[in-house]
Amino acid sequence: MKYYRSHVLVCAGTGCVASKSLAVKRALQEEIVKHNLGDEVLVVGTGCNGFCAAGPVMVVYPEGIFYQRLKPEDMPQLVAEHLLQGRPVERLMFTDPARKKTVPRMHDISFFGLQELRALRNRGIIDAEKIEDYIARSGYFAVARALMEMTPEQIIGQMKESGLRGRGGAGFSTGMKWEFAAKARGEIKYALCNGDEGDPGAFMDRSILEADPHVVLEGMTIAAKAIGAHQGYIYVRAEYPLAVSRLRIAISQAREYGLLGTDIMGSGFDFDVEIYQGAGAFVCGEETALMTSLEGKRGMPRPRPPFPAHQGLWKKPTILNNVETYANVPPIILNGAAWFNRLGTEGSKGTKVFAVTGAINNIGLVEVPMGTPLRTIIYDIGGGIPNRRKLKAVQMGGPSGGCIPESLIDTPVDYESITKTGAIMGSGGMVVIDETACMVNIAKFFLEFTQDESCGKCTPCRTGTKVMLDILKNICAGKGTEGDVETLEDLSVTIKNASLCGLGQTAPNPVLTTIRYFRDEYDAHIRDKICPAVSCTDLIKFEVVSDLCKKCGKCAKACPVMAIKWEKGQVAFIDKQICTRCKTCIATCPFRAIA
Amino acid sequence: MARMNREELEKTKQRHQALINVREGTARARVVVHMGPCGIAAGARPVLLALIRELEARDISDVVVTISDCAGQCSQEPVVTVYCGAEQPVVYAKVSEETAREIFIQHVLGGKVLDRLKIEEGTGR
Numbered sequence: 217m218k219y220y221r222s223h224v225l226v227c228a229g230t231g232c233v234a235s236k237s238l239a240v241k242r243a244l245q246e247e248i249v250k251h252n253l254g255d256e257v258l259v260v261g262t263g264c265n266g267f268c269a270a271g272p273v274m275v276v277y278p279e280g281i282f283y284q285r286l287k288p289e290d291m292p293q294l295v296a297e298h299l300l301q302g303r304p305v306e307r308l309m310f311t312d313p314a315r316k317k318t319v320p321r322m323h324d325i326s327f328f329g330l331q332e333l334r335a336l337r338n339r340g341i342i343d344a345e346k347i348e349d350y351i352a353r354s355g356y357f358a359v360a361r362a363l364m365e366m367t368p369e370q371i372i373g374q375m376k377e378s379g380l381r382g383r384g385g386a387g388f389s390t391g392m393k394w395e396f397a398a399k400a401r402g403e404i405k406y407a408l409c410n411g412d413e414g415d416p417g418a419f420m421d422r423s424i425l426e427a428d429p430h431v432v433l434e435g436m437t438i439a440a441k442a443i444g445a446h447q448g449y450i451y452v453r454a455e456y457p458l459a460v461s462r463l464r465i466a467i468s469q470a471r472e473y474g475l476l477g478t479d480i481m482g483s484g485f486d487f488d489v490e491i492y493q494g495a496g497a498f499v500c501g502e503e504t505a506l507m508t509s510l511e512g513k514r515g516m517p518r519p520r521p522p523f524p525a526h527q528g529l530w531k532k533p534t535i536l537n538n539v540e541t542y543a544n545v546p547p548i549i550l551n552g553a554a555w556f557n558r559l560g561t562e563g564s565k566g567t568k569v570f571a572v573t574g575a576i577n578n579i580g581l582v583e584v585p586m587g588t589p590l591r592t593i594i595y596d597i598g599g600g601i602p603n604r605r606k607l608k609a610v611q612m613g614g615p616s617g618g619c620i621p622e623s624l625i626d627t628p629v630d631y632e633s634i635t636k637t638g639a640i641m642g643s644g645g646m647v648v649i650d651e652t653a654c655m656v657n658i659a660k661f662f663l664e665f666t667q668d669e670s671c672g673k674c675t676p677c678r679t680g681t682k683v684m685l686d687i688l689k690n691i692c693a694g695k696g697t698e699g700d701v702e703t704l705e706d707l708s709v710t711i712k713n714a715s716l717c718g719l720g721q722t723a724p725n726p727v728l729t730t731i732r733y734f735r736d737e738y739d740a741h742i743r744d745k746i747c748p749a750v751s752c753t754d755l756i757k758f759e760v761v762s763d764l765c766k767k768c769g770k771c772a773k774a775c776p777v778m779a780i781k782w783e784k785g786q787v788a789f790i791d792k793q794i795c796t797r798c799k800t801c802i803a804t805c806p807f808r809a810i811a
Numbered sequence: 812m813a814r815m816n817r818e819e820l821e822k823t824k825q826r827h828q829a830l831i832n833v834r835e836g837t838a839r840a841r842v843v844v845h846m847g848p849c850g851i852a853a854g855a856r857p858v859l860l861a862l863i864r865e866l867e868a869r870d871i872s873d874v875v876v877t878i879s880d881c882a883g884q885c886s887q888e889p890v891v892t893v894y895c896g897a898e899q900p901v902v903y904a905k906v907s908e909e910t911a912r913e914i915f916i917q918h919v920l921g922g923k924v925l926d927r928l929k930i931e932e933g934t935g936r
Contacts, residue, residue: 218867341831351823481816
């Protein structure tokens, strides 16, 4: 067997590819050939490593040295020093911003060190396009056990005991879901995978599909055995071309090895999987809409009951689980339910993956045990807020979720505690918001999204969100009137109670949570016609506050229409005749002296 | 490609175990060839390649052969350090292709430290 003394794992996830990691990989390979090291050094393109903010990233094993923000020009030095002479290149390493020290090894970087990888256990360590890499990490051993040694009842028993809950948003018990479908009568049943990740800012499912596609196939096969399905579909959005192509490769490899298809591993069990590409409608993440879309019709939800476990795809008993849920299944079968539920809280077992983004230093993908305080994720793993700004809120759960204010930063992240704040766990989107953001505007942003994505089938969602959005637009434009907040609250209750599906039932959440925690900002907009965060353009006076102005002149230099008069040692002055209200000066001023 | 059954799966996993050992640090032993300019000049590369050939020929998957920079004992190059489990690392000096093979078989595989090739610890000789 060929042995390579150095393995260079270059991240080829979507984030790093966007920052040109493929050019870095090409330059690396050229240098390796130049130094005649092709026989000793193995270069692998992996799925998402998780530390997207530092991309393009690379890890060199066996030392485990982490390199970041790489350019093709860095490769000659990296090869000549590290790969040829065993001398790691310090200038390309990660610097801890707090201690101002370079941290050579990946596992010593707090972003990685504090994570607990289960659903992401193969990220960045295997070649996503090689089934052998997956097998070397005990891949398909869980399927072997489930098909040869376990009855459907035993599989479902393990799943129920593990306490695994759906990672797509609603958090329903996976074992119960499987049990309903297993008990449903019918010759033909289906096992589906929901890869229609629609929340703005969420990218954990894409990451798993890109980095470890086989784990989803393995999880689906186990589910199929549990409920008695022989056909599965993965519904994945067409905007994820890399995920789709890696899935295709994985499916064909699994078929070749007899791990999908007829008589899997000689067990007599048949199961195959097809990919269905969705066009990216947010509502198709809802289970009944997804199934309608799979049937070739316009993706719209339908009332439940009947539940999909009894009448789902083509009116046959069907289960639908999210990508991350399936990624948790093989290790549960392999290591047992007790191993899984050792981590987590009373009602939320295991780990959860979060896509941490927004006003935070370490943007990326984070997997932590359920119950980890929000503070740990934001400050210890996420590295805090950039530009010396203050944290204002954390938006969780996407358009269906809500804003958790800074005062609740010690909330443990589990289903129950997050629901108590008015937000939801959702699929794990976590958008960090700093003091420069206006909370009314944030609520407006999310409502614009749900309003746009509402399928139009039921009136409360179609019309209700439109009326709410109009009120929010008025408030932000300085046309709010007394009683608007109460109207928003009234409408929210009706929309939540009367909408047909989850989209409408949760759409008011961002509005309700911002009213609950940031009522003063709504009142300032409505009564005083002021936007305290200086964000809503219509409410900004575009005047320099002389007490705060440090006379640095940065605003004058940044103004694209030269509307700002400034001389050394003088407070700046904005000429409103020339000013186009573009807000460049506000973004530039380090002292927030423009109001 | 052969259809998988339990045995085939196990065999495939074994065959690719070396891959994972290099990346996860799960190997039983680690053999480090010091590759500073001094080491390379003294012939560290042929030593490294000889060790890799031994590993491949014997299909060993639980030992990692790798490189590191100058060990600070330039007069003794090529220098090879062997880390076996929790034992104290052993530093060998003036290693040739021939003695590299001997170290690999006797020490890494057999567990017997070769005293005649070992540098006395701390003296740098």
